[in-house]
Amino acid sequence: MTLNLIDTDISIVGAGFAGCIIAHKLASMNISCTLIDRKDPFPDIFRAEKVEPEQARLLKSLGVFDYLSPSPTPVGTIKLFKKGITSDFDASKQYGFRYSDTVNNLRSLLPVKAKLIVDKIDDIRTSTCTQEIKLSSGKLIKSKLIILASGGNGSLLKSFGLRRRYQASLHSLSFGFDIEKTDGTNFDINGFNYYNESDGVDYLTAFNIGNNTMRVNVFTQWQKDNPSVSAFRENSMQTIEKYFPKLSDHIGEYKIISKVQVFPTSFYRLKNIYQAGMIVVGDELQSVSPATGTGLSKIVTEADRLTEHYIPKWLANECVTSYDVWKYYHDKEKSTMERHSKNAWHYYRNMLNPKYKSFKYKIIDRLNNYYFKL
Numbered sequence: 001m002t003l004n005l006i007d008t009d010i011s012i013v014g015a016g017f018a019g020c021i022i023a024h025k026l027a028s029m030n031i032s033c034t035l036i037d038r039k040d041p042f043p044d045i046f047r048a049e050k051v052e053p054e055q056a057r058l059l060k061s062l063g064v065f066d067y068l069s070p071s072p073t074p075v076g077t078i079k080l081f082k083k084g085i086t087s088d089f090d091a092s093k094q095y096g097f098r099y100s101d102t103v104n105n106l107r108s109l110l111p112v113k114a115k116l117i118v119d120k121i122d123d124i125r126t127s128t129c130t131q132e133i134k135l136s137s138g139k140l141i142k143s144k145l146i147i148l149a150s151g152g153n154g155s156l157l158k159s160f161g162l163r164r165r166y167q168a169s170l171h172s173l174s175f176g177f178d179i180e181k182t183d184g185t186n187f188d189i190n191g192f193n194y195y196n197e198s199d200g201v202d203y204l205t206a207f208n209i210g211n212n213t214m215r216v217n218v219f220t221q222w223q224k225d226n227p228s229v230s231a232f233r234e235n236s237m238q239t240i241e242k243y244f245p246k247l248s249d250h251i252g253e254y255k256i257i258s259k260v261q262v263f264p265t266s267f268y269r270l271k272n273i274y275q276a277g278m279i280v281v282g283d284e285l286q287s288v289s290p291a292t293g294t295g296l297s298k299i300v301t302e303a304d305r306l307t308e309h310y311i312p313k314w315l316a317n318e319c320v321t322s323y324d325v326w327k328y329y330h331d332k333e334k335s336t337m338e339r340h341s342k343n344a345w346h347y348y349r350n351m352l353n354p355k356y357k358s359f360k361y362k363i364i365d366r367l368n369n370y371y372f373k374l
């Protein structure tokens with residue numbers, strides 16, 4: 001088969017949130033990049049649905065904030081319900097959004113310097129100076145650097161000689177669904193957070209997404225085989241009432257109008273990452289507990305640090321060495337954000353399970369952090 005050669009500065013494997021925002025920023029700096037994804041469009045799967053103020057600030061500085069879909073509208077003042085007390089919270093710098101619509105928007109609005117190829121990867125070869133990706137269609141992509149942004153899918157780790165290190169005590173399970181008022185009118189609140197903080201359940205957050213609809217996320221520290229998971233799927237309204245009593249007193253009588261999506265996560269971080277010519281970003285590098293709301297913070301920090309402080313220097317040199325890559329992974333802002341994301345996961349786990357507050361687990365957590373080099 002004759003190979004169709006594509007020469008590009010950077011190859012990005014995975015055109016999800018991380019891959020797309022990095023491609024947008026690089027292309028705006030006149031750096032050519034080729035995104036490769038095995039699926040188009042990006043499917044309707046359960047991921048981040050709210051942008052926090054600091055995430056919004058960095059999305060603006062990366063020039064992609066306006067690509068959020070639906071177009072960014074502040075959540076406004078929301079109600080909090082914690083330990084029997086209701087209070088107001090200013091969420092005017094938070095934005096609700098649809099993840100898959102946003103990724104598809106980012107894909108369709110890529111600048112000319114960035115190209116998306118939808119194909120299957122057959123082979124990957126990395127070296128200090130030239131990286132090669134061979135696609136099923138016969139195309140061969142050559143670049144100076146490969147960015148692996150495949151979102152925790154894990155299917156390409158072997159090709160790069162990468163492996164995951166798991167921390168068994170950190171896991172979480174989240175639910176997401178849409179609700180509407182039973183009388184069809186609009187909700188008279190912008191959003192509502194209901195803290196349970198017992199029985200392994202962190203909190204419920206509901207926020208307006210337009211069309212008289214609210215999106216609801218419920219965050220727990222349950223394992224997949226917890227019997228409450230199937231109860232939630234099969235009898236959602238009763239299970240919500242069990243863990244969030246009298247929710248309708250706060251938001252009005254409601255009904256669930258979508259499928260209940262369920263997403264389990266466990267903590268992992270990749271090892272063997274100091275390789276010349278390639279770096280890993282987003283959920284593929286380190287998983288995140290959805291309850292912490294730090295997944296996008298990690299991604300926007302990576303995109304900002306990489307594009308502003310590392311890639312332009314690397315491209316000015318002949319090659320991207322393993323020492324260059326090592327320095328990037330030790331970037332202070334990036335590592336602080338990754339540590340913060342993991343510590344926030346510890347916080348939720350410890351809050352819901354007193355056993356983890358003991359001296360023994362403090363030592364185990366310290367050793368784990370040392371082991372994970374975070």
Ligand SMILES: Cc1cc2nc3c(=O)[nH]c(=O)nc-3n(C[C@H](O)[C@H](O)[C@H](O)COP(=O)(O)OP(=O)(O)OC[C@H]3O[C@@H](n4cnc5c(N)ncnc54)[C@H](O)[C@@H]3O)c2cc1C
Pocket residue numbers: 013014015016017018019036037038039042046047048049050103121149150151152153154155156174176263281282283284288289290291292293294295296297299
């Ligand atoms: C339920 C849930 C709720 C969350 N809530 C929040 C929140 O409120 N706030 C927050 O900040 N974070 C949240 N997160 C975390 C956040 O969603 C993730 O950190 C973020 O979506 C990861 O983006 P990514 O680009 O790494 O992966 P993705 O956006 O999933 O992209 C991965 C891409 O790689 C492609 N791909 C995979 N394998 C291959 C392959 N072999 N070849 C080519 N392409 C491939 C996929 O098709 C996909 O397009 C949540 C996560 C979950 C699961």
